[in-house]
Amino acid sequence: MSFTARLDDPVCLDVRRFGGKAAGLARLAAEGMPVANGFAVDARARRRIGVDDAVREAYHRLSPHSDVPVAVRSSATAEDSAATSFAGGFDTVVGVRGADQVVEAVRRCWAGVSGERAVDYARVNGINPATLSMGVVVQRMVRATTAGVMFTISPVTGDRSRIVVEASWGLGLTVVGGEVTPERWVVDKIALSVLDHDPGDKRLEYREDGTPAVVDPARRVAPCLTDDQVLDLARLGKRLERRLGGPQDVEFAVEDGVPVLLQCRPETVWSGKTQRSRFTPGQGAARWITSVVSPGVS
Known part of the structure; x- marks a missing residue:
């Protein structure tokens, strides 16, 4: 074996x-x-x-x-x-x-x-x-300058014509762990245009070795992705949705300006369901759907 x-x-x-x-x-x-x-x-x-x-x-x-x-x-x-x-x-x-x-x-x-x-x-x-x-x-480990999550369906409303990207500096631990208010983009899936953008408050980042660091005040609200990078991610999300047969919940990191996929799983909150979302306004979508992951053992 x-x-x-x-x-x-x-x-x-x-x-x-x-x-x-x-x-x-x-x-x-x-x-x-x-x-x-x-x-x-x-x-x-x-x-x-x-x-x-x-x-x-x-x-x-x-x-x-x-x-x-x-x-x-x-x-x-x-x-x-x-x-x-x-x-x-x-x-x-x-x-x-x-x-x-x-x-x-x-x-x-x-x-x-x-x-x-x-x-x-x-x-x-x-x-x-x-x-x-x-x-x-x-x-x-991806040498991530930025990392986050992407939903090829709105995690707030279930709107299949929207893609939502949430990201922050460094590793994605801060995003999935709810330790920052991530930067958020809402993208029109058909027109591939940014409909809404919230800079968030990216006050903490994790380095490659899993250690945390405080982010300088100016970088907390500075874009961690360009609009072009967000739209490239959205295009990738559309490809994933077509290839895998339905809305996806994606974790990604950006290394040397290029997105790397860390995980991709079927979206389970809205896909095929009709119930109302329990999403709390102001709470990161990743924190709502996922929970804390842990820095490395020593």
């Missing part, structure tokens, strides 16, 4: 083995989308002898000559379907450097499958918690 597989290996499309996050990234890679290099760990390997060595070997293949920093992300086998999403229910550990630390972070992700929040969510959605299992994704 092979315990790990590259994200561009078609075997990662098997949700039962590698989980929804890995399968989503594998599909993006197969579609030629910009995805950070990495590998996935088989959910069935959790209690197998030799898995630690397999993770170390996969990490060294990812970075043969140095201890490249990586993000280690939970990938539950029951997550990110068109009906349910475990967004924010499991751990993501960023800024992990060195083979032993990667093994530790993988095991931390595995432990989350039996966490209270994940178990409660499974029960509410009619999933037997005993059937939950966890794959893990390990990806090269």
